[in-house]
Amino acid sequence: MSQTFKTIAKFQYSAEAQIIKGRLESEGIQVFLSDNITIDTDPLVSNAIGGVKLKVLTTDAMEAQHILESISKYAINDEGNAIHCPNCASTEVQLFSTITSLKSFIAFVFGFISGTLPFYSKDKYRCANCNTEFDVK
Structure with missing residues (x-):
């Protein structure tokens, strides 16, 4: 099984990403957040580093994308x-x-x-x- 992650969404702040992470994890999808601690430390660098990246396993990417699209x-x-x-x-x-x-x-x-x-x-x-x-x- 491949352990490669794919970025499926980017958020300006980690609070937004944490909410979506919780939703995906409740559906049984393994989620990894990238750059969230850096942005929590200094929120002004969010745009410079591309925000908080929400990553899932490439095998779960399509299912995670469908869940994201279902959220209003x-x-x-x-x-x-x-x-x-x-x-x-x-x-x-x-x-x-x-x-x-x-x-x-x-x-x-x-x-x-x-x-x-x-x-x-x-x-x-x-x-x-x-x-x-x-x-x-």
Whole structure:
């Protein structure tokens, strides 16, 4: 049996990779994470080294890829229902953070100067079909 690993996904932070790793391991697939400790030590190097690599045995790659594709990448509400775009009614809606208000901009500048992470940002939703940005109340 070959012990060769194949990279099937890359993540910016190890927390994302750990969630997917747990899902794959629950399905009986052996998973290996690469560069996760380096990125946990210094998250700013994530883009420079290509993120956290999620690797599986080459014999399990196809099954792992099917499991990854079955995981929804779109936002859901607290009840587990898909969020609908108010413009086109699509369910392909993703959450993102923005710095558009004066308060969030000042917090970003203060965090940048002081070397801390930003402590205020506004979350919005964006439709993948029509690019409409909106809030959910």
